[in-house]
Amino acid sequence: MATDCLFRDDSYLKGCEARVVAVTDQGGIVLDRTVFYANSGGQPGDAGSLVLTDGTRIPVTNTIFTDAAKSEIAHIPAPGAPAVNNGDTVRAEIDWEKRYARMRMHTALHLLTAALPYAVTGGSVGEQDGQLDFDIPEGGLDKDAISVKLAEMIATDASVTSRWISDAELDANPGLVKTMSVKPPVGTGQVRLIEIAGIDLQPCGGTHVRQLSEIGAVRVTQIEKKGKLNRRVRIAFG
Numbered sequence: 675m676a677t678d679c680l681f682r683d684d685s686y687l688k689g690c691e692a693r694v695v696a697v698t699d700q701g702g703i704v705l706d707r708t709v710f711y712a713n714s715g716g717q718p719g720d721a722g723s724l725v726l727t728d729g730t731r732i733p734v735t736n737t738i739f740t741d742a743a744k745s746e747i748a749h750i751p752a753p754g755a756p757a758v759n760n761g762d763t764v765r766a767e768i769d770w771e772k773r774y775a776r777m778r779m780h781t782a783l784h785l786l787t788a789a790l791p792y793a794v795t796g797g798s799v800g801e802q803d804g805q806l807d808f809d810i811p812e813g814g815l816d817k818d819a820i821s822v823k824l825a826e827m828i829a830t831d832a833s834v835t836s837r838w839i840s841d842a843e844l845d846a847n848p849g850l851v852k853t854m855s856v857k858p859p860v861g862t863g864q865v866r867l868i869e870i871a872g873i874d875l876q877p878c879g880g881t882h883v884r885q886l887s888e889i890g891a892v893r894v895t896q897i898e899k900k901g902k903l904n905r906r907v908r909i910a911f912g
């Protein structure tokens with residue numbers, strides 16, 4: 675059963691009321707709606723708690739999609755957590771500090787793709803740092819120069835917005851794909867686009883901050899050679 679993913683429309687929601695609709699064979703708790711981001715695209719699943727109406731707290735250690743289509747989300751309870759039953763009403767509360775740090779880092783990684791306009795082959799988002807792997811034809815990347823570019827972009831305090839676009843609209847606007855830093859997946863019907871005004875446009879299902887100033891200071895801490903044409907670029911706060 676598809677989960678209503680409230681974090682997609684508002685990544686700043688820290689909690690919501692929801693109903694338990696299933697418990698998976700692995701013990702994952704499926705709700706009708708959730709603010710918990712499910713692990714995907716290099717961003718880890720949220721941790722937090724589900725609180726029953728009698729105050730019983732079920733710690734959640736991770737959040738995952740149960741299906742390849744990424745429509746249903748399961749909240750993974752801590753080992754030994756109290757049981758829940760179908761139909762139970764819960765208050766779903768995320769670990770906001772952790773999530774907000776990831777939102778800031780995730781958004782910073784979008785800026786990194788704008789600073790380094792090469793194909794991205796992988797990446798991960800942490801609370802202190804994050805990294806992206808790029809196919810880069812030549813070496814000679816300069817950490818400090820990239821850090822300066824990131825700082826310049828953050829200083830613009832550009833706004834970050836999301837919108838949904840249909841495959842048909844995408845087909846009708848070939849110029850849109852040209853301006854995107856990442857090609858959108860085709861055949862899914864709807865694509866979620868993240869736009870950083872004047873800086874970046876790309877399809878993404880993750881959580882982002884609203885304004886670039888929220889990111890704060892970031893710098894490139896490491897550029898690692900992962901292959902003849904591949905470089906891993908790591909950034910960190912501070």
Ligand SMILES: [Zn+2]
Pocket residue numbers: 780781784868878879880881882
């Ligand atoms: Zn994103």
